[in-house]
Amino acid sequence: MVPVTYYVALSAVLFIIGAMGVLVRRNALIIFMSVELMLNAANLAFVAFASVNNILDGQIFVFFIIAVAAAEVAVGLALIVAIFRTKKSIDVDQINMLKG
Amino acid sequence: MNFSEVANTGLFFNLAPLLVFLPLIGMLINMIFGGKMSEKAIGTVASLASGSAFVVALLLAYSLSAVHGQAYTVPFAEWIHIGELQLDWTFRVDTLSAVMMLVVSGVGTLIHIYAIGYMHEDVRFKDDLRRFRRFFVFLNLFIAMMMILVSGDSYLMLFVGWEGVGLCSFLLIGFWYDFDTLGQKSTANAEAGKKAFIANRIGDFGFLLAIFTTFWHFGSLQFDEVFAQAGHQPATVITAITLFMLIGVTGKSAQVPLYVWLPDAMAGPTPVSALIHAATMVTAGVYLVVRSAPLYSAVPGAQYIVAMIGAVTALFAATIAVGQYDIKKVLAYSTISQLGFMVAAVGMGAYVAGIFHLATHAFFKALLFLSAGSIILGMERGHHHLAHGHDEEVFDPGDMRNMGNLRKQMPVTFWLYMAGTLALAGIFPFAGFWSKDEILLDAKLHAEHFPGVYALLSIAAFLTAFYMGRQIWMVFFGKERTDVAKHAKESPPVMTVPLMVLAALAVLGGALNLPFEGFHNLGHWLGYTLGEVEGLALDLGVAGISTILALVAIGISWLIYGRNPLKEGQPDPLKKPLGFLFTGMENKWFVDEGYKAVIITPFEKLAKFLSITLDWNFWHDWFHNSVIFAGFQSFARFLSDPVDMGIINAIADGLASLTQRSSEGLRRIQNGFVRSYALSVLLGVVAILGYLLFK
Amino acid sequence: MMTIDLILFLILAVVAIATALGMLVSRNAVYSALFLVLNFATVAVFYLLLGAPFIALTQVTVYAGAIMVLFLFVIMLLGTDELPERKVLNWQKPMAIFLALVLMAEGVYLIFIQKSASGLINNAPGADFGSPQAIGDMLFNKYLLPFEVTSILLLVAMVGAIVLTGNMKGGQS
Numbered sequence: 001m002v003p004v005t006y007y008v009a010l011s012a013v014l015f016i017i018g019a020m021g022v023l024v025r026r027n028a029l030i031i032f033m034s035v036e037l038m039l040n041a042a043n044l045a046f047v048a049f050a051s052v053n054n055i056l057d058g059q060i061f062v063f064f065i066i067a068v069a070a071a072e073v074a075v076g077l078a079l080i081v082a083i084f085r086t087k088k089s090i091d092v093d094q095i096n097m098l099k100g
Numbered sequence: 101m102n103f104s105e106v107a108n109t110g111l112f113f114n115l116a117p118l119l120v121f122l123p124l125i126g127m128l129i130n131m132i133f134g135g136k137m138s139e140k141a142i143g144t145v146a147s148l149a150s151g152s153a154f155v156v157a158l159l160l161a162y163s164l165s166a167v168h169g170q171a172y173t174v175p176f177a178e179w180i181h182i183g184e185l186q187l188d189w190t191f192r193v194d195t196l197s198a199v200m201m202l203v204v205s206g207v208g209t210l211i212h213i214y215a216i217g218y219m220h221e222d223v224r225f226k227d228d229l230r231r232f233r234r235f236f237v238f239l240n241l242f243i244a245m246m247m248i249l250v251s252g253d254s255y256l257m258l259f260v261g262w263e264g265v266g267l268c269s270f271l272l273i274g275f276w277y278d279f280d281t282l283g284q285k286s287t288a289n290a291e292a293g294k295k296a297f298i299a300n301r302i303g304d305f306g307f308l309l310a311i312f313t314t315f316w317h318f319g320s321l322q323f324d325e326v327f328a329q330a331g332h333q334p335a336t337v338i339t340a341i342t343l344f345m346l347i348g349v350t351g352k353s354a355q356v357p358l359y360v361w362l363p364d365a366m367a368g369p370t371p372v373s374a375l376i377h378a379a380t381m382v383t384a385g386v387y388l389v390v391r392s393a394p395l396y397s398a399v400p401g402a403q404y405i406v407a408m409i410g411a412v413t414a415l416f417a418a419t420i421a422v423g424q425y426d427i428k429k430v431l432a433y434s435t436i437s438q439l440g441f442m443v444a445a446v447g448m449g450a451y452v453a454g455i456f457h458l459a460t461h462a463f464f465k466a467l468l469f470l471s472a473g474s475i476i477l478g479m480e481r482g483h484h485h486l487a488h489g490h491d492e493e494v495f496d497p498g499d500m501r502n503m504g505n506l507r508k509q510m511p512v513t514f515w516l517y518m519a520g521t522l523a524l525a526g527i528f529p530f531a532g533f534w535s536k537d538e539i540l541l542d543a544k545l546h547a548e549h550f551p552g553v554y555a556l557l558s559i560a561a562f563l564t565a566f567y568m569g570r571q572i573w574m575v576f577f578g579k580e581r582t583d584v585a586k587h588a589k590e591s592p593p594v595m596t597v598p599l600m601v602l603a604a605l606a607v608l609g610g611a612l613n614l615p616f617e618g619f620h621n622l623g624h625w626l627g628y629t630l631g632e633v634e635g636l637a638l639d640l641g642v643a644g645i646s647t648i649l650a651l652v653a654i655g656i657s658w659l660i661y662g663r664n665p666l667k668e669g670q671p672d673p674l675k676k677p678l679g680f681l682f683t684g685m686e687n688k689w690f691v692d693e694g695y696k697a698v699i700i701t702p703f704e705k706l707a708k709f710l711s712i713t714l715d716w717n718f719w720h721d722w723f724h725n726s727v728i729f730a731g732f733q734s735f736a737r738f739l740s741d742p743v744d745m746g747i748i749n750a751i752a753d754g755l756a757s758l759t760q761r762s763s764e765g766l767r768r769i770q771n772g773f774v775r776s777y778a779l780s781v782l783l784g785v786v787a788i789l790g791y792l793l794f795k
Numbered sequence: 796m797m798t799i800d801l802i803l804f805l806i807l808a809v810v811a812i813a814t815a816l817g818m819l820v821s822r823n824a825v826y827s828a829l830f831l832v833l834n835f836a837t838v839a840v841f842y843l844l845l846g847a848p849f850i851a852l853t854q855v856t857v858y859a860g861a862i863m864v865l866f867l868f869v870i871m872l873l874g875t876d877e878l879p880e881r882k883v884l885n886w887q888k889p890m891a892i893f894l895a896l897v898l899m900a901e902g903v904y905l906i907f908i909q910k911s912a913s914g915l916i917n918n919a920p921g922a923d924f925g926s927p928q929a930i931g932d933m934l935f936n937k938y939l940l941p942f943e944v945t946s947i948l949l950l951v952a953m954v955g956a957i958v959l960t961g962n963m964k965g966g967q968s
Binding site: 017 | 798800801804808811812815816818819821824827828831834835838841842845846847849850853854857858861862865866869870872873878881884887888891892894895898899902903906907910912913914915916924925929930933934937938941945948949951952953955956957959960
Binding site: 019022023026031092093095096097098099 | 770771772773774775778779782
């Protein structure tokens with residue numbers, strides 16, 4: 001018997017680690033992976049709550065999130081490839097053309 | 101359904117708008133197509149327009165008698181609806197307005213026909229043929245306006261017609277606006293028109309005040325609604341309304357003190373003088389008082405003022421008429437005097453007598469004027485005959501001193517003129533005798549309420565007979581005082597036939613309301629509208645006195661003017677015995693000069709003072725230049741230098757540099773690094789979560 | 796009292812956090828990807844524990860399988876070189892760590908002090924809870940429209956990816 005609190009806490013920790021990854025890493029691919037980690041953290045919380053409340057909808061949401069993440073990764077990686085082609089780099093700090 | 105059944109149902113009343121629109125149609129036809137029509141066609145159209153209005157008026161009168169005088173209103177158009185103010189154009193057909201309609205359209209039609217002949221010659225003497233059409237356009241417009249006046253169901257519609265006839269009067273007095281009465285090029289006629297318009301304007305101002313006061317206190321301008329409340333309103337209000345209205349009456353009906361425009365109005369062509377300035381328009385004031393009878397009857401004080409103004413006017417104008425030489429001027433003052441009779445009558449509450457005299461006066465005064473026009477044209481013909489081939493010298497065809505013995509040259513006109521004169525002088529059994537007598541009788545019967553009126557009117561009646569006798573002797577008897585008079589020519593039938601009709605009316609018009617039991621036709625007829633009054637029986641005393649006075653006056657005039665006819669160039673024989681009195685009469689008691697000295701000259705001086713000293717020197721030079729212009733300049737300088745540059749511009753500049761500096765700082769945030777944007781997002785998340793947790 | 800479940804949870808939690816941190820700190824992108832695969836697998840085990848066998852298998856096939864393979868493929872394609880040091884955004888890292896700590900504190904406060912979430916994970920859920928049949932039943936009845944929308948989304952993503960990476964006009968590279 002594990003309290004749901006523990007799962008939520010784990011989810012939060014994973015989420016924060018993911019956020020840290022987005023914030024401190026410069027490699028676009030790793031940033032992207034961190035985003036996936038954050039999504040995963042959210043999924044974990046969903047499943048945990050679905051289980052504790054005995055409602056299946058949470059799992060359906062996770063299913064949709066996974067589908068959306070797949071789509072996101074496909075497009076995102078395509079973008080990174082496209083950027084790499086022009087910049088010859090995947091350092092996000094070099095992509096600052098919108099600078100004011 | 102036969103005719104009388106239709107009349108019984110009142111269907112004919114719905115024809116009332118035609119009274120206005122038939123003359124208007126005639127006017128439009130002449131206005132649009134008149135340029136290509138012959139004079140005869142123009143005159144026929146105009147006369148038919150007026151004549152058909154007369155037929156409509158007859159139908160209305162017949163229907164009225166069929167329904168026993170029941171007043172009938174015909175809503176025609178909504179005009180103004182604002183809140184409580186509901187003004188519609190509604191026609192009102194009752195016995196009073198029917199009388200006016202008949203007089204206006206009947207006499208008007210005869211004058212239209214007469215004018216065909218008159219204007220035919222007039223435009224040739226003045227050498228401007230195009231004005232023939234214009235004359236009939238104006239004349240038809242006048243008939244339409246007069247119909248609006250008498251058929252209106254409210255004071256406002258009455259006022260519309262009132263102003264409309266004023267406009268027509270102005271247009272027709274100044275018809276020969278580039279001539280004077282002698283036919284010379286001048287602005288005199290135009291100025292006469294202006295004078296009439298301004299004098300009327302003063303009166304209209306009073307009338308307008310009356311209308312405003314009425315609406316303010318009664319909440320309506322519709323006759324029945326106003327009269328229904330007459331008993332419930334304070335006497336002061338009604339007195340104010342009636343006296344304001346009296347100002348309008350003195351203007352329109354040429355009473356003291358606003359009568360001065362009427363003699364000058366003789367500048368218009370003679371048919372105009374007959375139609376507008378004798379028979380119809382000038383009686384509008386009388387009609388107004390009769391129409392407002394319920395108001396006047398409520399305030400005896402105002403009634404007395406009205407009666408006294410009428411009586412004073414009657415006498416005052418009669419004295420002036422004695423001293424005039426111009427044939428039309430004599431008739432003009434006579435008209436003023438007779439209008440005084442009517443106003444005095446209606447002032448005393450003798451409405452039937454007033455309307456009776458209005459009708460008979462319309463007959464015989466129109467007759468007199470038109471005959472005078474015939475005489476003047478006859479003189480003109482003689483003048484042109486003599487001046488044939490020569491340079492025309494200035495000649496006054498209307499001056500009685502240039503006439504004499506015209507009986508021989510113009511026999512038809514003479515007899516017609518005699519009929520009119522006897523009617524005006526009040527000789528039995530002519531129309532004027534009956535109507536004037538009824539007024540005098542009323543004045544005598546009401547002497548305790550209206551002291552002095554009877555005496556004034558009797559003297560006026562005496563003078564009336566005297567100046568008419570003087571005119572007859574001077575014009576038709578004695579010797580021709582000029583060659584022109586010798587060559588005067590009679591007028592054609594188109595002029596004399598309408599005169600004969602009028603003469604017949606002048607002779608027989610008294611039958612309208614004879615002072616015998618069973619013959620009070622008019623009194624009975626008007627009784628439907630004004631309330632039944634007991635018909636007066638003939639008072640032999642009053643009738644005898646007035647007849648004797650008239651005969652004596654004619655006798656005196658014969659002694660002075662008939663027995664020893666005026667010689668060429670001889671001054672008036674009255675001049676010597678009467679001395680300064682006659683000078684006064686001759687010069688109209690210097691009223692015009694008095695007005696000029698008391699009102700017009702000071703007014704002009706005031707205007708000059710206002711325009712030169714006040715407006716130009718003070719207002720323009722000093723105030724505008726020094727105060728406004730300079731003040732504005734220095735104020736503008738103050739605004740531009742310290743205020744605009746120092747404050748507003750500084751604020752704008754400051755804002756600009758502030759924006760610049762802050763944007764300099766802000767653009768650092770917009771550094772293009774997606775990671776730092778993400779950091780901002782996280783910062784936001786932390787802050788919002790913190791707020792939600794610890795709020 | 797420590798139950799088997801709790802012990803299992805703690806072990807797996809440690810593994811998950813460790814692999815996540817591993818992904819975070821690895822210099823080499825390939826290592827990061829591999830750490831993430833491990834993390835996803837750990838999470839899949841959690842799903843099994845939470846009575847979601849279908850989701851767990853989806854996680855393994857889609858995430859650990861398809862997505863991460865795609866990642867690795869791209870990493871291989873683009874090279875795994877370490878990025879050169881750069882002098883910009885030096886304050887980003889301390890700031891990020893600070894904010895993460897604050898967020899962590901807030902999370903602790905929210906979860907353990909306010910106890911906003913409560914309840915125990917049911918150890919023995921219903922027999923068909925989370926089964927493919929139950930999921931499918933729900934997916935094709937209650938969530939039919941979102942399901943269809945998702946299919947369109949995937950189609951769009953596919954087209955987008957092809958457009959972005961392919962050179963349709965026969966341009967350079």
